[in-house]
Amino acid sequence: MTEEMVIFTRTYDFISWLLPMTENLPRSQRFVVTQRLQGAALSFQELIIEANTLRGALRAEKLRAADAELRKARLYLRLCERWKWINSGQYRHVSEMVAEIGKLLGGWLKTVTYGP
Secondary structure, three states: OHHHHHHHHHHHHHHHHHHHHHOOOOHHHHHHHHHHHHHHHHHHHHHHHHHHOOOHHHHHHHHHHHHHHHHHHHHHHHHHHHOOOOOHHHHHHHHHHHHHHHHHHHHHHHHHHHOO
């Protein structure tokens, strides 16, 4: 499935951007928000990799879990922007990345749930 390949590439790009960026977040938040943001992004990637090895209901279950992790990452990114830990340009950029990944995930989940 072509969408699956795109979601892996976009997720890799997202994590490649995110992890170095989090090094600039306040040191006092390293073990709170930063760790949770990184964890949500990495868990998302792991879940879509796992989902790709499965079929049917098990795949859908992994994809729904991945969606939850992506939602967590969105929340932590919004907090980073609100607290001025990232600037509006960074937030706009990462929001576009996450939105695209979310659309790809939604399309994948739809084909798993309802068929092509």
